[in-house]
Amino acid sequence: MRRDSRRARLIGYLTALGGLILLVSTLPAVGIRLGRMVNVVTPFGVRVTSHVVAVAAGVSLLYLAGQLARRRRMAWLFAIVLFGASFVVELVRQHHYVAAAYSLAMVVLLAASRSKFKAPGDPPTLLEFVRFLPRYFATIFVYGFAALFFERNSLRPSPTIWMNTQTILLGLFGIDGPYHYERNFFEWAFPSSLLVLGVAGLLAAIILVFRPIVSRSFVSADLRDEAIAIVKNFSSDSLDYFALRDDKLFFVSSDRKALIAYTFVARQALVSGDPIGDAPSIPLVIDEFLAMCRGRAWGVSFLAVRESDRDLYVSRGLHTVYLGDEAVIDVRDFSLAGKKWKSVRQSSGRVDRTFRYEWVAETEVSAEMLEELNDISRRWRGKKPERGFTMTLNQDVEGTNPDFRLCIAIDEQGKPGGFLRVVPIYGDHRGYTLDIMRRDPETPNGMTEFLLTRTIMKLDELGCERFSMNFAAWGRFFEVDVDYTVTQRAAKLLLNVMSPFYQIKSLKEFNQRLHPEWVPRCIAYEGFRSLPRVALLYSAAEGFLTLPVIGKYLLPRTVLHPGHPVIGGVAQPRSEDSA
Incomplete structure (x- = not known):
């Protein structure tokens, strides 16, 4: 697989070389010096006299080079057609024998490497390409036939449908058709517009075939x-x-x-x-x-x-790179007694005076309560987007999944002031993982501590072993007793700058108040x-x-x-x- 990738990258580099030189050659001072090289390494010997074609061909080659490096089958087919046509044109029409040899060498290299290009295209993207073709050509022909019809009295010889079709199709490639135009402006404008449309169609086709998808x-x-x-x-x-x-x-x-x-x-x-x-x-x-x-x-x-x-x-x-640490609480025999829990005990105790804690399956909650909880979520988030991919379920409280548990703080009037949603952890060491944590912005400070500590106590009562709270991204960089390297110091400085926007440091500090076990996680790439x-x-x-x-x-x-x-x-x- 790696050998295939190296061969594909080599072909991609050779294709990119032609595209890069062609783009650079469009610069006035460079074009004069690279004129001969352009003839050697670019298909069809395109010269800088036509900057539109040069830029379009250069961009197309660079884009095609990237797809060849990814071993795309469709890119291989495009490249075979492109360099094969280039060889014929260079040899028969332009008589650029060195350029023809270069194109032929690329065809031979591509043909010999056919088995290396197995990666298929993405079906939805190809479908859009198929849809694009009839729309594109319908637009081209409507435009071309309309323009030639209005200019019919100044065309020689007299226009016919077949000659109109020839003129339009050849014009997309910058080639003159069978007509002679008596008006100078139309003689310049119409072929130029067809060429621009041809270049635009080529670029659009390449993008539709190869563009990324989600x-x-x-x-x-x-x-x-x-x-x-x-x-x-x-x-x-x-x-x-x-x-x-x-x-x-x-x-x-x-x-x-x-x-x-x-x-x-x-x-x-x-x-x-x-x-x-x-x-x-x-x-x-x-x-x-x-x-x-x-x-x-x-x-x-x-x-x-x-x-x-x-x-x-x-x-x-x-390879792996450190991502952050997950805060996991051992819920067995959990207690708020002791000096280290003083601040958490006081803040959660304030809320305990006016709110009661309720543990309930999401499917057992009334529709009115579900609406109130989702309203708390909307007010808590405000205009901030919902975040999460690896560590959240990304959905509202719907009351449809019997596996979910809600941990709700309810005031004396029976109204919720905040809630958690937790999902199960299976296996020998069972427990729950925090999915959603919300509180009414108007509730007193300490609501979050109240919900978390009462949930931990409830899990201990149920015989669970662990509770996963939050994830502290790059948490190691906020330790005070670590001898950082120069690179790590630079990363720490960047994280400190980002922290106010993404709550990186504050989340680590909040989790630390509950004295969790830190479980490090990483990215494998x-x-x-x-x-x-x-x-x-x-x-x-x-x-x-x-x-x-x-x-x-x-x-x-x-x-x-x-x-x-x-x-x-x-x-x-x-x-x-x-x-």
């Missing part, structure tokens, strides 16, 4: 039921229940005993937490998932995985070059790039499903193979 979960009822069964029968991690979030996709191992929950963003599979399943099946589902991703030229990263399991990923060629991209996409998935006005442009568009196997080791029909 998946929106489209999971069948049977697959969701299977995922729920795996989570309930085999899971043990505090984040496992969040795999069932409604915008995630599932990949199930071939033995049907393990799954991976993920989303697909910009040709990157972002896995939510560690794989879930029977212990012997975990390596199997990881291997099958990586094989599926690499076979389709997807990037892959595992987000918020346990640092203790990093060898699972490192042994498969991935493919290589250093992919880490900035993974970080950007992860930030977007978690909701940190939801910015006013421009935020929606920071992510690719959304489609229903990326079109891939959902069961490891099982060949699934691919619609793009027949496209």
Whole structure:
């Protein structure tokens, strides 16, 4: 697989070389000096006398180079056609023999590497390309025929439908048709407009074929039921229940005993937490998932995985980087007695005077109470976006799931002042994980401490062992007794600057008041070059790039499903193979 990738990258670099030189050659001072080189390494010997064509061809080659490096089958086909046509034109019409040899060498290299380019395109994107073609050509022909009809008295020879069609199609490539134009302005404007439309169509086609997509979960009822069964029968991690979030996709191992929950963003599979399943099946589902991703030229990263399991990923060629620490409370024999609990005891005690605590299944709450709780959520968030991907379920309190528990603070009038929603942790050390934490902005300080401490006490009463509270991103960088390296000091400085906007430091300090056990988590990624991209996409998935006005442009568009196997080791029909 790595050898295939190296060959594909080499071909991509050679293609990019032609595009880069062609773009640079459009600069006036550079074009004179690079004129001969442009003839050698660019298809069709395009010269800088036509900057529109030069820029368009340069951009197209650079974009095509990136797709070739990803081993895209459709990119390989485009490149074969492009360099093959270039060879014919250079040899027969332009007589640029060196350029013809370069194009021929690229064709031979591409043909010899045919087996390396197996990654299919994304079906939804190809579908839009198919839809684009008739609309594009309908627009072109309506425009072309209308223009030639109004100019029919100044055309020589007399226009016919066939000659009109020839003129329009050839004009898209900058080639003169059979007509002679008597009016100078039309002789310049009409062919130029057709060329611009041709360039625009080429760029639009390339973008539609190769542009990234984002998946929106489209999971069948049977697959969701299977995922729920795996989570309930085999899971043990505090984040496992969040795999069932409604915008995630599932990949199930071939033995049907393990799954991976993920989303697909910009040709990157972002896995939510560690794989879930029977212990012997975990390596199997990881291997099958990586094989599926690499076979389709997807990037892959595992987000918020346990640092203790990093060898699972490192042994498969991935790298890891520290992400943060999860705060987990041992609820057994929990008590607020003692000096270290003084501040928490006082703040929660103030609320205890006017509010009572209630633990209840979400399905047992009245419709009126559900509406009041969701209203608290809306007022608490204000205009802030809902954040979370790996550690939240991203849905309102609906009263439909019997697994959820609500922890509600109710005042003397029976009105809620705040609430928690918790989801179960299965396995030998069972407990609950915090999903939602909300309070009425008008309630007194200490409401959060009241809800958390009473929930911990309730879990102890129920015989549970642990309660997962919050996640403190990059928490290690806020320790005071650590000897940081120069790089770590720089990272700490950046985090201190970001902290007021994303509550990084304050969340760590708040969690520390409850004296949790810190469980470190990390990101597993493919290589250093992919880490900035993974970080950007992860930030977007978690909701940190939801910015006013421009935020929606920071992510690719959304489609229903990326079109891939959902069961490891099982060949699934691919619609793009027949496209």
